[in-house]
Amino acid sequence: MSFSPLIQQLVTALRCLPGVGPKSAQRMAFHLLERDRNAALELSAALAQAAEEVSECQQCRTLSETDICELCASLSRDRSSLCVLESPMDVVAIEQTNSFAGVYFVLGGHLSPIDGVGPDDIGISQLLERIAQGEVKEVIIATNPTVEGDATAHYIAEQLKRTELKVTRIAHGVPVGGELEYVDGGTLAHALAGRRLL
Protein backbone atom coordinates (compact mmCIF):
# COMPACT_ATOMS: atom_id res chain seq x y z
CA MET A 1 0.00 0.00 0.00
CA SER A 2 1.41 3.35 -0.93
CA PHE A 3 -0.07 6.46 0.64
CA SER A 4 -0.86 9.45 -1.49
CA PRO A 5 2.37 11.37 -2.27
CA LEU A 6 1.85 14.18 0.27
CA ILE A 7 0.98 11.78 3.08
CA GLN A 8 3.98 9.62 2.17
CA GLN A 9 6.19 12.72 2.23
CA LEU A 10 4.88 13.63 5.68
CA VAL A 11 5.38 10.09 7.02
CA THR A 12 8.95 10.08 5.69
CA ALA A 13 9.68 13.52 7.14
CA LEU A 14 8.39 12.48 10.58
CA ARG A 15 10.97 9.69 10.62
CA CYS A 16 13.65 12.33 11.26
CA LEU A 17 12.42 12.58 14.85
CA PRO A 18 14.43 10.42 17.26
CA GLY A 19 12.55 7.33 18.41
CA VAL A 20 9.97 7.51 15.61
CA GLY A 21 9.78 4.38 13.44
CA PRO A 22 7.67 3.76 10.34
CA LYS A 23 4.57 2.73 12.31
CA SER A 24 4.65 5.70 14.71
CA ALA A 25 5.30 8.11 11.85
CA GLN A 26 2.25 6.75 10.07
CA ARG A 27 0.12 7.07 13.22
CA MET A 28 1.34 10.64 13.76
CA ALA A 29 0.64 11.69 10.18
CA PHE A 30 -2.88 10.29 10.19
CA HIS A 31 -3.61 11.67 13.65
CA LEU A 32 -2.63 15.18 12.58
CA LEU A 33 -4.49 15.03 9.27
CA GLU A 34 -7.63 13.44 10.66
CA ARG A 35 -7.99 15.35 13.90
CA ASP A 36 -5.63 18.20 14.39
CA ARG A 37 -4.70 20.25 11.35
CA ASN A 38 -4.22 23.39 13.40
CA ALA A 39 -1.66 21.63 15.55
CA ALA A 40 0.09 20.47 12.38
CA LEU A 41 0.28 24.05 11.10
CA GLU A 42 1.49 25.31 14.48
CA LEU A 43 4.15 22.61 14.61
CA SER A 44 5.19 23.48 11.07
CA ALA A 45 5.62 27.14 12.00
CA ALA A 46 7.44 26.36 15.26
CA LEU A 47 9.87 24.06 13.43
CA ALA A 48 10.65 26.59 10.73
CA GLN A 49 11.06 29.45 13.17
CA ALA A 50 13.27 27.51 15.56
CA ALA A 51 15.41 26.02 12.76
CA GLU A 52 15.97 29.45 11.27
CA GLU A 53 16.35 31.63 14.33
CA VAL A 54 17.86 29.49 17.08
CA SER A 55 21.62 29.73 17.01
CA GLU A 56 24.40 29.37 19.59
CA CYS A 57 25.06 31.56 22.60
CA GLN A 58 28.33 33.33 21.79
CA GLN A 59 29.58 32.80 25.30
CA CYS A 60 28.56 29.27 26.28
CA ARG A 61 27.60 27.72 22.93
CA THR A 62 24.24 26.45 24.17
CA LEU A 63 21.24 26.78 21.86
CA SER A 64 19.78 30.25 22.01
CA GLU A 65 17.98 32.67 19.72
CA THR A 66 19.74 35.63 21.36
CA ASP A 67 23.47 36.35 20.99
CA ILE A 68 23.98 35.78 24.71
CA CYS A 69 21.70 33.20 26.35
CA GLU A 70 19.55 33.88 29.38
CA LEU A 71 21.89 32.03 31.73
CA CYS A 72 25.02 33.83 30.54
CA ALA A 73 23.20 37.17 30.71
CA SER A 74 21.85 36.56 34.19
CA LEU A 75 23.46 38.67 36.92
CA SER A 76 22.62 36.17 39.65
CA ARG A 77 24.90 33.38 38.39
CA ASP A 78 28.28 32.71 39.92
CA ARG A 79 30.82 33.37 37.13
CA SER A 80 33.69 31.83 39.08
CA SER A 81 32.29 28.33 38.58
CA LEU A 82 32.20 26.98 35.00
CA CYS A 83 30.55 23.66 34.18
CA VAL A 84 31.67 22.05 30.91
CA LEU A 85 29.06 19.84 29.20
CA GLU A 86 28.65 17.89 26.00
CA SER A 87 25.24 19.14 24.90
CA PRO A 88 22.57 21.79 25.50
CA MET A 89 20.30 19.01 26.84
CA ASP A 90 22.82 18.53 29.67
CA VAL A 91 22.43 22.19 30.66
CA VAL A 92 18.70 21.55 31.05
CA ALA A 93 19.36 18.39 33.10
CA ILE A 94 21.71 20.20 35.49
CA GLU A 95 19.50 23.28 35.77
CA GLN A 96 16.59 21.03 36.73
CA THR A 97 18.48 19.83 39.80
CA ASN A 98 18.62 23.40 41.15
CA SER A 99 21.96 22.54 42.67
CA PHE A 100 24.35 24.55 40.50
CA ALA A 101 24.47 28.33 40.44
CA GLY A 102 27.48 28.78 38.16
CA VAL A 103 27.72 29.19 34.40
CA TYR A 104 28.09 26.67 31.59
CA PHE A 105 30.15 25.90 28.53
CA VAL A 106 28.69 23.53 25.95
CA LEU A 107 31.18 21.55 23.86
CA GLY A 108 28.56 20.28 21.45
CA GLY A 109 30.04 16.78 21.39
CA HIS A 110 33.10 14.88 22.55
CA LEU A 111 36.52 14.14 21.13
CA SER A 112 36.32 11.26 18.69
CA PRO A 113 39.37 10.89 16.44
CA ILE A 114 37.70 8.01 14.56
CA ASP A 115 34.88 10.30 13.45
CA GLY A 116 37.31 13.13 12.82
CA VAL A 117 36.11 15.19 15.77
CA GLY A 118 39.09 17.10 17.14
CA PRO A 119 39.51 19.85 19.77
CA ASP A 120 38.55 22.59 17.31
CA ASP A 121 35.22 20.93 16.58
CA ILE A 122 34.19 20.98 20.22
CA GLY A 123 35.23 24.57 20.86
CA ILE A 124 38.23 23.91 23.08
CA SER A 125 39.99 27.10 21.99
CA GLN A 126 36.84 29.09 22.76
CA LEU A 127 36.70 27.42 26.18
CA LEU A 128 40.35 28.30 26.89
CA GLU A 129 39.72 31.91 25.80
CA ARG A 130 36.75 32.11 28.11
CA ILE A 131 38.84 30.80 30.99
CA ALA A 132 41.72 33.18 30.12
CA GLN A 133 39.42 36.10 30.85
CA GLY A 134 40.14 35.34 34.50
CA GLU A 135 36.71 35.23 36.10
CA VAL A 136 36.60 31.43 36.33
CA LYS A 137 38.11 29.83 39.45
CA GLU A 138 36.79 26.28 39.13
CA VAL A 139 36.12 24.22 36.01
CA ILE A 140 33.70 21.35 36.63
CA ILE A 141 33.95 18.85 33.79
CA ALA A 142 30.60 17.10 33.41
CA THR A 143 31.02 15.30 30.10
CA ASN A 144 29.21 11.97 29.88
CA PRO A 145 30.60 9.00 31.83
CA THR A 146 31.51 7.20 28.59
CA VAL A 147 34.90 6.35 27.11
CA GLU A 148 34.74 9.41 24.83
CA GLY A 149 33.38 11.66 27.56
CA ASP A 150 36.18 10.60 29.91
CA ALA A 151 38.82 11.11 27.21
CA THR A 152 37.45 14.58 26.53
CA ALA A 153 37.52 15.36 30.26
CA HIS A 154 41.15 14.26 30.48
CA TYR A 155 42.08 16.29 27.42
CA ILE A 156 40.55 19.45 28.90
CA ALA A 157 42.20 18.82 32.29
CA GLU A 158 45.53 18.42 30.49
CA GLN A 159 45.05 21.79 28.74
CA LEU A 160 44.39 23.47 32.09
CA LYS A 161 47.28 21.83 33.94
CA ARG A 162 49.52 24.89 33.96
CA THR A 163 46.81 27.24 35.18
CA GLU A 164 46.00 27.78 38.85
CA LEU A 165 42.43 26.68 38.30
CA LYS A 166 40.68 24.02 40.33
CA VAL A 167 39.63 21.43 37.75
CA THR A 168 37.08 18.85 38.93
CA ARG A 169 35.11 16.00 37.41
CA ILE A 170 31.57 15.12 38.54
CA ALA A 171 31.44 11.98 40.70
CA HIS A 172 30.75 8.56 39.22
CA GLY A 173 29.08 6.11 41.52
CA VAL A 174 25.94 4.30 42.52
CA PRO A 175 22.79 6.17 41.39
CA VAL A 176 20.59 7.37 44.24
CA GLY A 177 17.68 4.97 44.82
CA GLY A 178 19.40 2.16 42.99
CA GLU A 179 20.19 -1.28 44.35
CA LEU A 180 23.82 -2.43 44.45
CA GLU A 181 22.78 -5.79 43.03
CA TYR A 182 21.71 -4.20 39.75
CA VAL A 183 24.56 -1.73 39.35
CA ASP A 184 27.16 -2.66 36.73
CA GLY A 185 30.72 -3.52 37.73
CA GLY A 186 32.36 -0.44 36.24
CA THR A 187 30.06 1.87 38.19
CA LEU A 188 30.59 -0.11 41.41
CA ALA A 189 34.36 0.06 40.97
CA HIS A 190 34.09 3.85 40.52
CA ALA A 191 31.84 4.09 43.58
CA LEU A 192 34.38 2.23 45.69
CA ALA A 193 37.37 4.18 44.40
CA GLY A 194 35.51 7.45 44.99
CA ARG A 195 34.42 6.61 48.54
CA ARG A 196 34.22 9.45 51.04
CA LEU A 197 34.53 9.77 54.82
CA LEU A 198 31.19 9.66 56.63
Next chain:
Amino acid sequence: MSFSPLIQQLVTALRCLPGVGPKSAQRMAFHLLERDRNAALELSAALAQAAEEVSECQQCRTLSETDICELCASLSRDRSSLCVLESPMDVVAIEQTNSFAGVYFVLGGHLSPIDGVGPDDIGISQLLERIAQGEVKEVIIATNPTVEGDATAHYIAEQLKRTELKVTRIAHGVPVGGELEYVDGGTLAHALAGRRLL
Protein backbone atom coordinates in the same frame (compact mmCIF):
# COMPACT_ATOMS: atom_id res chain seq x y z
CA MET B 1 14.69 25.69 33.91
CA SER B 2 12.86 27.47 31.13
CA PHE B 3 14.12 27.06 27.59
CA SER B 4 14.50 30.07 25.37
CA PRO B 5 11.07 31.09 24.02
CA LEU B 6 11.47 29.60 20.52
CA ILE B 7 12.74 26.27 21.86
CA GLN B 8 9.91 26.20 24.41
CA GLN B 9 7.43 26.90 21.62
CA LEU B 10 8.86 24.02 19.58
CA VAL B 11 8.78 21.63 22.55
CA THR B 12 5.14 22.56 23.22
CA ALA B 13 4.19 22.17 19.55
CA LEU B 14 5.80 18.71 19.38
CA ARG B 15 3.49 17.57 22.18
CA CYS B 16 0.63 17.54 19.66
CA LEU B 17 2.07 14.32 18.21
CA PRO B 18 0.43 11.20 19.63
CA GLY B 19 2.65 9.33 22.10
CA VAL B 20 5.02 12.26 22.63
CA GLY B 21 5.33 13.40 26.25
CA PRO B 22 7.31 16.33 27.68
CA LYS B 23 10.59 14.43 27.83
CA SER B 24 10.40 13.06 24.27
CA ALA B 25 9.34 16.45 22.92
CA GLN B 26 12.39 18.01 24.55
CA ARG B 27 14.66 15.31 23.11
CA MET B 28 13.16 15.76 19.64
CA ALA B 29 13.53 19.54 19.71
CA PHE B 30 17.17 19.43 20.79
CA HIS B 31 17.98 16.65 18.35
CA LEU B 32 16.61 18.65 15.42
CA LEU B 33 18.26 21.90 16.45
CA GLU B 34 21.62 20.38 17.33
CA ARG B 35 21.99 17.93 14.50
CA ASP B 36 19.42 18.12 11.80
CA ARG B 37 18.11 21.55 10.87
CA ASN B 38 17.49 20.51 7.28
CA ALA B 39 15.25 17.70 8.47
CA ALA B 40 13.41 20.20 10.68
CA LEU B 41 12.79 22.48 7.70
CA GLU B 42 11.70 19.55 5.54
CA LEU B 43 9.32 18.36 8.23
CA SER B 44 7.98 21.87 8.59
CA ALA B 45 7.28 22.07 4.86
CA ALA B 46 5.77 18.58 4.71
CA LEU B 47 3.43 19.36 7.62
CA ALA B 48 2.25 22.63 6.13
CA GLN B 49 1.75 21.16 2.67
CA ALA B 50 -0.10 18.09 3.92
CA ALA B 51 -2.28 20.07 6.34
CA GLU B 52 -3.26 22.49 3.60
CA GLU B 53 -3.62 20.21 0.60
CA VAL B 54 -4.72 16.81 1.86
CA SER B 55 -8.48 16.58 1.90
CA GLU B 56 -11.02 13.78 1.61
CA CYS B 57 -11.64 11.53 -1.38
CA GLN B 58 -15.10 12.52 -2.61
CA GLN B 59 -16.02 8.92 -3.15
CA CYS B 60 -14.65 7.00 -0.17
CA ARG B 61 -13.80 9.80 2.29
CA THR B 62 -10.28 8.56 2.90
CA LEU B 63 -7.49 11.14 3.17
CA SER B 64 -6.35 12.19 -0.28
CA GLU B 65 -4.95 15.28 -1.97
CA THR B 66 -6.82 14.47 -5.17
CA ASP B 67 -10.61 14.68 -5.51
CA ILE B 68 -10.77 10.95 -6.11
CA CYS B 69 -8.17 8.82 -4.31
CA GLU B 70 -5.86 6.37 -6.04
CA LEU B 71 -7.85 3.34 -4.88
CA CYS B 72 -11.19 4.71 -6.02
CA ALA B 73 -9.67 5.77 -9.35
CA SER B 74 -8.01 2.43 -9.97
CA LEU B 75 -9.56 0.33 -12.73
CA SER B 76 -8.30 -2.92 -11.25
CA ARG B 77 -10.43 -2.81 -8.10
CA ASP B 78 -13.64 -4.81 -7.75
CA ARG B 79 -16.40 -2.21 -7.34
CA SER B 80 -19.00 -4.79 -6.32
CA SER B 81 -17.36 -5.26 -2.94
CA LEU B 82 -17.42 -2.29 -0.55
CA CYS B 83 -15.56 -2.39 2.76
CA VAL B 84 -16.78 0.09 5.39
CA LEU B 85 -14.13 1.28 7.87
CA GLU B 86 -13.80 3.75 10.71
CA SER B 87 -10.59 5.51 9.67
CA PRO B 88 -8.11 6.02 6.82
CA MET B 89 -5.54 4.09 8.90
CA ASP B 90 -7.80 1.03 8.62
CA VAL B 91 -7.62 1.26 4.82
CA VAL B 92 -3.84 1.05 5.10
CA ALA B 93 -4.09 -1.92 7.48
CA ILE B 94 -6.40 -3.85 5.14
CA GLU B 95 -4.44 -2.95 2.01
CA GLN B 96 -1.29 -4.27 3.66
CA THR B 97 -2.86 -7.72 3.95
CA ASN B 98 -3.17 -7.91 0.14
CA SER B 99 -6.32 -9.93 0.66
CA PHE B 100 -9.02 -7.51 -0.42
CA ALA B 101 -9.46 -6.28 -3.98
CA GLY B 102 -12.65 -4.28 -3.51
CA VAL B 103 -13.19 -0.62 -2.71
CA TYR B 104 -13.56 1.22 0.59
CA PHE B 105 -15.75 3.68 2.40
CA VAL B 106 -14.31 5.53 5.40
CA LEU B 107 -16.79 6.66 8.06
CA GLY B 108 -14.24 8.82 9.86
CA GLY B 109 -15.43 7.63 13.28
CA HIS B 110 -18.23 5.65 14.88
CA LEU B 111 -21.69 6.44 16.21
CA SER B 112 -21.42 7.84 19.72
CA PRO B 113 -24.59 9.58 20.93
CA ILE B 114 -22.85 10.66 24.16
CA ASP B 115 -20.31 12.67 22.18
CA GLY B 116 -23.00 13.94 19.84
CA VAL B 117 -21.75 11.87 16.89
CA GLY B 118 -24.77 10.88 14.81
CA PRO B 119 -25.22 9.19 11.41
CA ASP B 120 -24.67 12.48 9.54
CA ASP B 121 -21.26 12.97 11.17
CA ILE B 122 -19.98 9.64 9.91
CA GLY B 123 -21.26 10.05 6.38
CA ILE B 124 -24.03 7.43 6.46
CA SER B 125 -26.13 9.29 3.88
CA GLN B 126 -23.10 9.48 1.58
CA LEU B 127 -22.58 5.74 2.08
CA LEU B 128 -26.22 4.99 1.21
CA GLU B 129 -25.98 7.21 -1.89
CA ARG B 130 -22.86 5.37 -2.97
CA ILE B 131 -24.62 2.04 -2.53
CA ALA B 132 -27.74 3.30 -4.33
CA GLN B 133 -25.65 3.76 -7.47
CA GLY B 134 -26.05 0.00 -7.86
CA GLU B 135 -22.50 -1.20 -8.46
CA VAL B 136 -22.07 -2.60 -4.95
CA LYS B 137 -23.20 -6.17 -4.32
CA GLU B 138 -21.63 -6.84 -0.93
CA VAL B 139 -21.02 -4.47 1.96
CA ILE B 140 -18.34 -5.70 4.34
CA ILE B 141 -18.59 -3.84 7.62
CA ALA B 142 -15.14 -3.70 9.21
CA THR B 143 -15.66 -1.16 11.99
CA ASN B 144 -13.58 -1.82 15.10
CA PRO B 145 -14.60 -4.73 17.38
CA THR B 146 -15.60 -2.29 20.16
CA VAL B 147 -19.02 -1.47 21.62
CA GLU B 148 -19.27 1.65 19.44
CA GLY B 149 -17.90 -0.10 16.38
CA ASP B 150 -20.41 -2.94 16.78
CA ALA B 151 -23.27 -0.47 17.31
CA THR B 152 -22.23 1.38 14.16
CA ALA B 153 -22.08 -1.92 12.25
CA HIS B 154 -25.59 -2.81 13.40
CA TYR B 155 -26.91 0.61 12.50
CA ILE B 156 -25.53 0.34 8.97
CA ALA B 157 -26.87 -3.22 8.59
CA GLU B 158 -30.27 -1.95 9.71
CA GLN B 159 -30.23 0.78 7.05
CA LEU B 160 -29.46 -1.79 4.37
CA LYS B 161 -32.07 -4.33 5.49
CA ARG B 162 -34.52 -3.60 2.71
CA THR B 163 -31.94 -3.77 -0.06
CA GLU B 164 -30.92 -6.99 -1.78
CA LEU B 165 -27.31 -6.48 -0.74
CA LYS B 166 -25.22 -9.04 1.02
CA VAL B 167 -24.16 -7.32 4.25
CA THR B 168 -21.34 -8.98 6.16
CA ARG B 169 -19.24 -8.25 9.25
CA ILE B 170 -15.57 -9.25 9.51
CA ALA B 171 -15.03 -12.27 11.79
CA HIS B 172 -14.19 -11.88 15.44
CA GLY B 173 -12.16 -14.67 16.93
CA VAL B 174 -8.84 -15.89 18.14
CA PRO B 175 -5.93 -13.94 16.60
CA VAL B 176 -3.64 -16.05 14.42
CA GLY B 177 -0.53 -17.08 16.35
CA GLY B 178 -2.16 -16.40 19.72
CA GLU B 179 -2.60 -18.88 22.53
CA LEU B 180 -6.09 -19.68 23.77
CA GLU B 181 -4.93 -19.31 27.36
CA TYR B 182 -4.21 -15.62 26.87
CA VAL B 183 -7.25 -14.70 24.80
CA ASP B 184 -9.95 -12.75 26.67
CA GLY B 185 -13.39 -14.30 27.33
CA GLY B 186 -15.33 -12.06 24.97
CA THR B 187 -13.08 -12.97 22.06
CA LEU B 188 -13.21 -16.68 22.91
CA ALA B 189 -17.02 -16.55 23.08
CA HIS B 190 -17.05 -14.91 19.62
CA ALA B 191 -14.59 -17.50 18.32
CA LEU B 192 -16.85 -20.33 19.53
CA ALA B 193 -20.06 -18.76 18.23
CA GLY B 194 -18.43 -18.12 14.87
CA ARG B 195 -16.98 -21.65 14.47
CA ARG B 196 -16.83 -23.08 10.95
CA LEU B 197 -16.91 -26.59 9.48
CA LEU B 198 -13.47 -28.02 8.82
